[in-house]
Amino acid sequence: MENPTPPKGPMQAETAPDAAKSAQGAANAAKKALLLEALSYIGHFKGKIVVIKYGGAAQVHEAVKRSFANDVVLLQSLGMLPVIVHGGGPEVSRTMEAMGQEAVFVDGLRVTTAEGLNVTEMVLSGLVNKDIVALVNQQGGRGVGISGKDGPTVLARRLQRQDGKDLGLVGEIEQVDPSLITLLLERGFIPVISPIGMGDDGTTYNINADSAAARIAAALKAEKMIFMTDVDGVLQDGTLVSALTAAEALHLIDQGVISGGMVPKVEAMLHCLGHGVGTATIINGGEHHAIIAELFTDTGVGTQITP
């Protein structure tokens, strides 16, 4: 008969193998808890549409871009219906500079001349769109690139701002027809959409990608809208604000704490909130697998806006 292990008294020191075993046990328990947490979210999002705004500012490092595409394909393999709407501001600015055209912004919104619009459309619907489609396809997905003109999906008119500032050929969305996107989703494709819209007279409009994403998410009645950018979320004095009410968000815009490209993003989140999109969050697309951390954990990451 084997000797029974003597009971461990409170004062008895743990031997090195015992300590290693309990550390391993704790790690295993943490892994199981994380998996269970993730599985519950996977169940929740199954069959649901998740719209991801992929900001131009986040499309920098090749490895992070690949991990973004990998995450999107993973979401689809888990039964979700991901839709990508992309920006591409920095690439548009670079190309304009290379062509001797100057990029001008008013309150984070690009001013678009007729000349600039050609470059914008070429870069967004051509270069950036196809780059993302290729990334998705390389990761085993079936990406299809469309612009808001296809379908037509995004009907727009010339933006009339309350402050009277004219942004040229910048459009505001009149209507989104989600039927082409839905058709692609039903057939197992991942739609990748550039923020270009069309007027009923055939005029092409450049549309802020955050607004386009929010309107598309609302038209699709998406469960979740994720804005991926180059910062952790809304920052105040350099610190991440993880939750904001609509009133607080508007106050931070008034105070100028939220400025530049963050203004249309927060406004787009507010649009989501008021138009039946489950939740909307801003996350840092520069972090590897940020989408996974946001979707499948209790705490999530980034900034969420609540009513």
Ligand SMILES: Nc1ncnc2c1ncn2[C@@H]1O[C@H](COP(=O)(O)OP(=O)(O)OP(=O)(O)O)[C@@H](O)[C@H]1O
């Ligand atoms: N309070 C704030 N918190 C965080 N970022 C802010 C804030 N106010 C202004 N910003 C700016 O907003 C930027 C993000 O918006 P930006 O339009 O540059 O990126 P994007 O929307 O991801 O890209 P794109 O416009 O090409 O789609 C940040 O990099 C930051 O400079």
Ligand SMILES: [Mg+2]
């Ligand atoms: Mg932007």
